[in-house]
Amino acid sequence: MQSAQQTLNDQQESDIDSDKVAQMQAMLASGSLQVDTEQLASDMLSFFQN
Structure with missing residues (x-):
């Protein structure tokens, strides 16, 4: 996880929505995210396959 965060920190511009990532991390940590x-x-x- 730290290496992924470092990669994000090293990038000037990113297609990654950091707020959304933080929200998903919080949901995973709390157990409120359910995945089918x-x-x-x-x-x-x-x-x-495509």
Whole structure:
């Protein structure tokens, strides 16, 4: 996680929404983020097969 943060800090401009990342991290930490792993896996397969 620290290396990812360092990479973000090193970039002048980024396509990453830091506020959204922080929000997602907080949701993961609190357990309030629920992920449909079956749907996620299906979507990933579709994405990488195209």
